[in-house]
Amino acid sequence: MNILFLCTGNSCRSQMAEGWARHLKADQFNAYSAGIETHGMNERAIQVMKEAGVDITAHHSKLLDDLADVDFDYVVTVCGHAHETCPMFPGNAKVVHVGFDDPPGLTKGMEDEDEILDVYRRVRDEIKQFVETLPEGI
Template sequence: MKKKVAFVCVHNSCRSQMAEAWAKKLGSDVLEAYSAGTEDYPEVQPPVVQVMKEAGIDMKGHRPKLLTELPAAVDILITMGCNVECPSLPCKYREDWGLADPTGGPIEDYRKTRDIIKGKVEELIQKVRNNQV
């Protein structure tokens, strides 16, 4: 049975979107991935779309979502390092990845963040496959 994972940050326009996309691409056999933010935002940031496309992931159709759009309960909650507290989101396992937000920085910062997130998602997938989560 797949584990439901929610990636959460403030605007759901950058890091959490990347994490959701990587989880869907790399771990669709073990994860049902979602992402959301605590504040409304108009779009997934264009640099995110660009750097994910460079990595072979099409972000077309992705849009920022709020916590209210997540399933009522998830197995795994991953926060991105923005001190997001989600007391209304029950989960069995929680991690904070402590990632710096590249918003407003050079495109290279987005690429670095993309690659760090890919590695963290791969680690998470391995934990799930090994029944460590």
């Protein structure tokens, strides 16, 4: 089974979801992530995932086209923009929307690094809780 986590820029939420899925569910399905655009990897996402014992430093921001050869069973949109602009997928891929807050957007203008990281940690933990329900939860 192949599951794609899709977000706008494939820099934060979708990367965390892929990281958690590979860490927690590698024996149950193949996890991928991509974006409608590429924004590069978010350093704070990498940091808070590493704090939780999941290393996503080798990940890179990918476009959906980069995974054109993968036949997906499920596509999970993790942000509203990706859900609204999600293309049609060939085959029988079931598209499911599970939105999570956008840490970079929520922390824009914040200056206290501890407060910023707390937002990233909260979203990281919410994504983990969702991934723990997979694949039955979709």
